[in-house]
Amino acid sequence: MRTLTAKRPASVGAYLLVAAGLSWLALVILLPLAAVFIQALAKGSEAALSALKEPDAISAVKLTLLVAAICVPLNAVFGLAAAWSVAKFDFKGKGLFLTLIDLPFSISPVVSGLVWVLLFGANGWFGSFLEHNHIKIVFALPGLVLATLLVTLPFTARELIPLMQDQGSDEETAAVTLGAGGWTTFFSVTLPNVKWALLYGVLLSNARAMGEFGAVSVVSGHIRGLTNTLPLHVEVLYNEYDFVGAFATASLLAGLALITLILKTGLEWRYAGELSASRRH
Amino acid sequence: MSLKVENLAKQYGRTAALNGVSLQAAKGEFLALLGPSGSGKTTLLRAIAGLEQPDTGTVEFEGEDFLKQTPRERRVGLVFQHYALFRHMTVEKNVAYGLNVRPGHSRPPKAEVKDRVAKLLELVQLDGLEKRYPAQLSGGQRQRVALARALAIEPRMLLLDEPFGALDAKVRKDLRRQLRAIHERAGVTTIFVTHDQDEAMDLADRVVVLNGGRIEQIGSPGELASAPASAFVFEFLGDCARLKGRVDGSCIRFDGFEAPIVNAGRATGEAEALFRPWETELDLEGKPGVPVTVHDILAKGAVLRAECRSDDGRLFEAEFSRDHLPPAARPGGRASLRPRRVFVF
Amino acid sequence: MADAKTRRRRWREPSVLPGFGPAFGFTLFYLCLIVLIPLAALIARPWEHGFGGFWHAVSNPRVLAALKVSFGVSLLAAAANVVTGLIVTWVLVRYDFPGRRLADAIVDLPFALPTAVAGIALTAIYAPTGWVGGLLAPLGIKVAYTPVGIWIAMVFVGLPFVVRSVQPVLQDFDAEVEEAALTLGASSAQRWRGVILPALLPALLTGFTLAFARAVGEYGSVIFIAGNMPFKSEIAPLLIITKLEQFDYAGAAAIGVLMLAMSFVALLAINAIQLFLVRRGAPA
Numbered sequence: 001m002r003t004l005t006a007k008r009p010a011s012v013g014a015y016l017l018v019a020a021g022l023s024w025l026a027l028v029i030l031l032p033l034a035a036v037f038i039q040a041l042a043k044g045s046e047a048a049l050s051a052l053k054e055p056d057a058i059s060a061v062k063l064t065l066l067v068a069a070i071c072v073p074l075n076a077v078f079g080l081a082a083a084w085s086v087a088k089f090d091f092k093g094k095g096l097f098l099t100l101i102d103l104p105f106s107i108s109p110v111v112s113g114l115v116w117v118l119l120f121g122a123n124g125w126f127g128s129f130l131e132h133n134h135i136k137i138v139f140a141l142p143g144l145v146l147a148t149l150l151v152t153l154p155f156t157a158r159e160l161i162p163l164m165q166d167q168g169s170d171e172e173t174a175a176v177t178l179g180a181g182g183w184t185t186f187f188s189v190t191l192p193n194v195k196w197a198l199l200y201g202v203l204l205s206n207a208r209a210m211g212e213f214g215a216v217s218v219v220s221g222h223i224r225g226l227t228n229t230l231p232l233h234v235e236v237l238y239n240e241y242d243f244v245g246a247f248a249t250a251s252l253l254a255g256l257a258l259i260t261l262i263l264k265t266g267l268e269w270r271y272a273g274e275l276s277a278s279r280r281h
Numbered sequence: 282m283s284l285k286v287e288n289l290a291k292q293y294g295r296t297a298a299l300n301g302v303s304l305q306a307a308k309g310e311f312l313a314l315l316g317p318s319g320s321g322k323t324t325l326l327r328a329i330a331g332l333e334q335p336d337t338g339t340v341e342f343e344g345e346d347f348l349k350q351t352p353r354e355r356r357v358g359l360v361f362q363h364y365a366l367f368r369h370m371t372v373e374k375n376v377a378y379g380l381n382v383r384p385g386h387s388r389p390p391k392a393e394v395k396d397r398v399a400k401l402l403e404l405v406q407l408d409g410l411e412k413r414y415p416a417q418l419s420g421g422q423r424q425r426v427a428l429a430r431a432l433a434i435e436p437r438m439l440l441l442d443e444p445f446g447a448l449d450a451k452v453r454k455d456l457r458r459q460l461r462a463i464h465e466r467a468g469v470t471t472i473f474v475t476h477d478q479d480e481a482m483d484l485a486d487r488v489v490v491l492n493g494g495r496i497e498q499i500g501s502p503g504e505l506a507s508a509p510a511s512a513f514v515f516e517f518l519g520d521c522a523r524l525k526g527r528v529d530g531s532c533i534r535f536d537g538f539e540a541p542i543v544n545a546g547r548a549t550g551e552a553e554a555l556f557r558p559w560e561t562e563l564d565l566e567g568k569p570g571v572p573v574t575v576h577d578i579l580a581k582g583a584v585l586r587a588e589c590r591s592d593d594g595r596l597f598e599a600e601f602s603r604d605h606l607p608p609a610a611r612p613g614g615r616a617s618l619r620p621r622r623v624f625v626f
Numbered sequence: 627m628a629d630a631k632t633r634r635r636r637w638r639e640p641s642v643l644p645g646f647g648p649a650f651g652f653t654l655f656y657l658c659l660i661v662l663i664p665l666a667a668l669i670a671r672p673w674e675h676g677f678g679g680f681w682h683a684v685s686n687p688r689v690l691a692a693l694k695v696s697f698g699v700s701l702l703a704a705a706a707n708v709v710t711g712l713i714v715t716w717v718l719v720r721y722d723f724p725g726r727r728l729a730d731a732i733v734d735l736p737f738a739l740p741t742a743v744a745g746i747a748l749t750a751i752y753a754p755t756g757w758v759g760g761l762l763a764p765l766g767i768k769v770a771y772t773p774v775g776i777w778i779a780m781v782f783v784g785l786p787f788v789v790r791s792v793q794p795v796l797q798d799f800d801a802e803v804e805e806a807a808l809t810l811g812a813s814s815a816q817r818w819r820g821v822i823l824p825a826l827l828p829a830l831l832t833g834f835t836l837a838f839a840r841a842v843g844e845y846g847s848v849i850f851i852a853g854n855m856p857f858k859s860e861i862a863p864l865l866i867i868t869k870l871e872q873f874d875y876a877g878a879a880a881i882g883v884l885m886l887a888m889s890f891v892a893l894l895a896i897n898a899i900q901l902f903l904v905r906r907g908a909p910a
Contacts, residue, residue, distance in 0.1 A: 002800070002801045002802060003797060003798055003799060003800065003801055004720065004799070004801045004804070006719065006720055006721055006722040006726070007720070007721065007722055008721070008722050008723070009721050009723065014721065017713065017716070017717060017721075018717050018721050018723055020713060020717075021713045021714045021716070021717030021718070022717065022729060024710050024713065024714060025714060025729055025732060025733065028710075028781060028782055028785055029732055029733070029735050029736065029782070029785070030732065031751055031757070031758075032739075032744055032747035032748050032751060032782065033735060033739070033747070035747040035748075035750050035751050035756075035757070036743060036746075036747045039747070039750050077652075078652075078653065078656050081648075081649040081650075081652045081653045081656075082649075082653040084645060084646075084649040085646055085649045085650040085653055088641070088643050088646075089638060089639070089641055089643070089646045089650075090638065090639035090641075091637055091638040091639065091646075091650075092637040092638070093637070097653075100657050100661060100662070101657070103661055103665075104661060105839075106839050106843075106889060106893070107665075107843065107886070108842065108843025108844075108845065108863050108882075108885060109741075109843060109844075109845050109846070109863075110843070110845050110863035110864075110866050110867060110882075111668065111843070111863075111866070111882045111885065111886065114668065114866055114870065114878055114879065114882050115664035115665060115667055115668045115882075116664060117870060117875070117878075118664075118667045118668055118671050118875055118878075118879055119663070119664060119667045121870075121875065122873070123873055123875045124667075124875070125667055146660070149660050150660050150661065150664065153657075153660055153661065169641070169643055172643050173642055173643065176642050176643060176644070177642070181644075182643075182644035182645045185643075185644075186645070204737075207737075207738050210740070211738075211739070211740025211741070211742075211743070212740070213740060213741045213742040213745075213845065213846035214741065214843075214844075214845035214846050214863065217845070217846075217867070218866075218867060218870065230740075231740045231741075231742040231743070231846070232742075234740075234742045234743065234746065235742055238746050238850065243750075246746055247746065247747075247750075250740075250742070250743040250746060250747070253739075253740045253742075253743045254739060254740075254743055256740075257735065257738040257739040257740065257743070258738075260738045261731060261732075261734060261735060261738050262731075264734065264738075265727075265731040265734075269727075277794075278790075278794060330809055331809070332805050332808070332809070352805075352808045352809050353808065353809075353811045353812070353813070355809075356811065357809060358809070359805070359806065359809040361802040361805070361806055362802075363800070363802060365800060365802035365803045365805065365806040366803075366806075367803065367806075367807075367820075367821055367824075368825070369824040369825065369827075369903075370824075378807070378810055378812070378820070379810035379811055379812075382807075382810065382811055382812040382813070382816045382820065383811060427806075430806075430810065431809075431810075433810075434810055434811060
């Protein structure tokens, strides 16, 4: 089988088509990105920088980093464990298991936050118990972490499972028959084979963990300086008509998105063969 | 002449896929393009079909300048190596496609299309499978759908690119015979590409042997076998061995023995002789010939093949019918090996 | 003990590799904790006043209007993404032009950009005083604070789903199939409609489904530009938050469950079509 290679547009129609496609990309995707930075600098870089030096902004940065620092590693461990069981073993109900892992993708972020309120909120299943013991989950860090864990759950697993399924278990079986133990096999054979895909998954789940808005918005309670992550801080400033502050904070997040995109594209180009097939270009 | 290709050349980057190729095909002729991969045979076929634009040269068909025409206008039926069936269409729709895409005024009425498809499916022995999808067919069946689809447009010429390349040996044989029969009934000029010399010799009226973008020889299967034009053709058409000697008129002298040259007059002086395993004799040790050790006797269909090695390690093979294995052909034994006749290029 | 062992054999193929127990156990435990128990809490919640309570919560006209906006506009956005996404993919795959790889990389921006950032940026652009909104306002076209604004936000988040679904299929499309149609006499329009489009259809449908599912649940990029006028531009996820703020947990859960159910039915229907298309054209 041959596939066509891309060629230079040769006719007027082709040029128009390319122009149409690129204009649409520019209008839908580039324009909003540009708007973030331009609006942030609307009153000069001085104003933008001072918005970022606000104590509330700094505590939002810290909280965002903290939530990501808890969620991303947990997520990576979950992804590895899930991929190990699905890709290296055969068991009944694998399809259902995979569906469960994918499930958070199809749940609205707001619902992903709502479920935690239903469990741990004042009127929730465990609400009175928690209140009685003075444990705060909703409107506090644990709630933010739980909501973020739910929305980012599939990210690493989704990168690892197809790749590890493609790779099969021959190499691990060889290692075991040569006398390697379980952990040795994992660290010396499996992990090196999937390290770039793992990094890719971590990159995506980190971007989502730091940028998540809907789910954390439900469980945060919007307490300034305490439970506001960066995206929530953006919302608060925006709703207070502090546009420069909102867009300055937003440009931090947009910068994060750009870095993620650059690293992700770099991985796709450099290590195409070591990512799951759908990521190869 | 129905097809006339003149001086065709095509360059991909720095490699020449076609390098001054000229050939002609008579109306109704069955032509094989034979060569190893990279010899330019597929490029030539695609240039005739209009899927490749040659850099220089001409392609004429029945007096028309083919290169000025789009593939649509050429109306040649092309059968692809991997069939290229439309997987979302039934067998019936696949075969009818070329008729259904014709512009309104030249499109045959529905009933006629149906009728023609039915006739073609009968011709390729696929009647009854009209409603199947390509995914539900075997490789051989898909191949025949592709053939029927190409024939449906009543092509002025039928082109096949390695038509049996992806099939197993038994199916290949069956389809070969079917293709020959279909060609005889339809009478359309047919060109097919293959790298399998048996297939080419078996099917074609004439074989075009290609190598490195050039034509090595054009001839009937008989001519190719009896009068190969080059060492390449001789080697490509079957197993052979080489032996250095000195040409002396219509003979070539080796170390202590000689052999007649089939194509005498081409070379003089020191030369290399090529010969076939089935034109090789094994004699008892000490007789004139190359001293060899017989390593193994292998059964190869109706014949037995003795694998021998000379003392300097070169491999020679000699073939005998089962009833005529010479006494010298014993595994592990010593023998004298001698060609009955040779070619010198 | 022996019993447990044979039972385990039955659902899992034996393997020489170690670690299935701990890995699978951890995965299942984690899934229960993070996904299953919370979802159980959601599904159990709306029924505390019986079915009547659930019905009362979701049959409220404001809720119905919000669901209509959420699902209706999502449908329109996903449809628009199928068309524009196909054009963008075609351009990226079939044509070579300067900046092609950059354009390809940028398609993923909506995946990476936090939704709140996209939300305020889109609002700034399409507000009556914004770059584009300012151009449209004199023509009497209002984008921000109307369903059109919601549509734009949903188009933004959905585009990469379509492109990334169709791209690999178009890239791997067998050139011979197109050439076969060409030699059989099909014009370029006929090749497009009869051969290429049907081959892309399953992937387009996948892209549509993913974009639609994402749009239905989308919150961050929509709420800023929506204006959130009840009955007009209020989306269902926002209504969930409103109910929560009023401590109406059962009502919030009822909308959540209904959204899940509706998405589920829609996805099931699309998957059925998908299965039909894929079965038909699957390689043996």
